[in-house]
Amino acid sequence: MFLYNIGIKLYYFVIWLASFFNTKAGLWINGRRQQKIKPRNSSIWFHFASLGEFEQGRPILEAVREQYAGKSIVITFFSPSGYEIRKSTPLADAVYYLPLDTPKNAREFIDTIKPDMAIFTKYEYWYHYFKELNRQNIPLYIVSGIFRPGQVFFKWYGGLHRKMLSFVTHFFLQDESSEQLLNKLGLTSITVSGDTRFDRVWANAQNPKEIAGVREFKNGQKLFIAGSTWSEDEKLLATLPALYPDWKFIFAPHEVGEEKINHLIGLLPSSLTVKYSQLTTHNAQLQILVIDNIGMLSSLYAYGDIAYIGGGFGAGIHNTLEAAAFGLPVIFGPRYLKFNEARELIALKAGFSISNETQLKGIVDTLITDEAFYSTTSKKIYNYVQEHTGATEMIMSHIV
DSSP states (O other): HHHHHHHHHHHHHHHHTTTOOOHHHHHHHHHHHHHOOOOOEEEEEEESHHHHHHHHHHHHHHHHHHTTTOOOEEOOOOSHHHHHHHOTTTTOEEEEOOOOOHHHHHHHHHHOEEEEEEEEESSSSHHHHHHHHHHHTTTTTEEEEEOOTSSGSSSSSSHHHHHHTTSSSSSEEEHHHHHHHHTTTOOOOEEEEEHHHHHHHHHHHHHHOOTHHHHHTTTSOOOEEEEOHHHHHHHHTTTTTHHTTSEEEEEESSOOOHHHHHHHHHOOOOOGGGEEEGGOTTTTTTSSSOOOOOSSSSHGGGGOSSEEETTTTOOOOOHHHHTTTTTTTEOOOSSOOHHHHHHHHHHSSEEOOOHHHHHHHHHHHHHHHHHHHHHHHHHHHHHHHHTTTTTHHHHHHOOO
């Protein structure tokens, strides 16, 4: 416990130092300092690490909002990338940064919002918050949870983290292998419900938002969408437009700061490229569109024919399911092993991992030139998403 508390304080100190020159760190520190948490008579508390977990847990959030009409919904985020984008969501009555995990903060926060239940999505295990919820007999649910043997919970030195798990009222897990790992720790209050992301992306694909100007940009041509890309992805992808001049390309990078956007555009043929913020009817005939804002990627896939999902040359790939729900074959980098759906899509031959430019060009060329292969792949990936929906209904049947 001593080392955990020291680690929490050390983490805060490091972020505080970084806040003097890093915008995201500054938001992390100042957002917590400036927020005022409003007292409530009762509430339902949702916590998300960041934006991805918010979208993953959104089907549960929407279902709870409907089921408990009139009940206050409080959302907390750990990361600015979630808070800053969703701080005004109509699905919540209040959105906050999660205060630092200390005994005092946990007690004061929970006493202030008075949750009837707490729902955490996939990640985020905070000892003092979990302990205080347990002490006050407030149900704590983990939804879309997933566990791997290499995690600290299953190490000889992971006693404190195993204690955190004991505070959870019920786990709703993505797969049976996660259940087996928890069973070995003596945890049995478990339902293998699947991943709520399937419900989220499926609902989005059935009613996608129209994105102004994109249909005109596509102009009936085939469209390759590169989503959530990082620089390592973009170096490889930048070679594709010249190889396939009859195709249109959309790049939607993970980071959209001016410097990042300019660096990406510098890799592309300038005479063929336009930023979304500058897209007009006069330049819609250009081949490459660079998205310089956040929030439209999940709907952009509705216009696409093939998708590349970024992050696979870094910490791990981003959301493949958003594209898969529209039947787009997905390509991604080599670091995908932590993601069940990526492994399953590869097994189905509906997703493709590449490690270099040669492999990228090979699979893109096959998808573009072999119509039968493309059609079969598209049908496989669409059916895969549809068959994995239903987690939300199963979870709600337990917690209502």
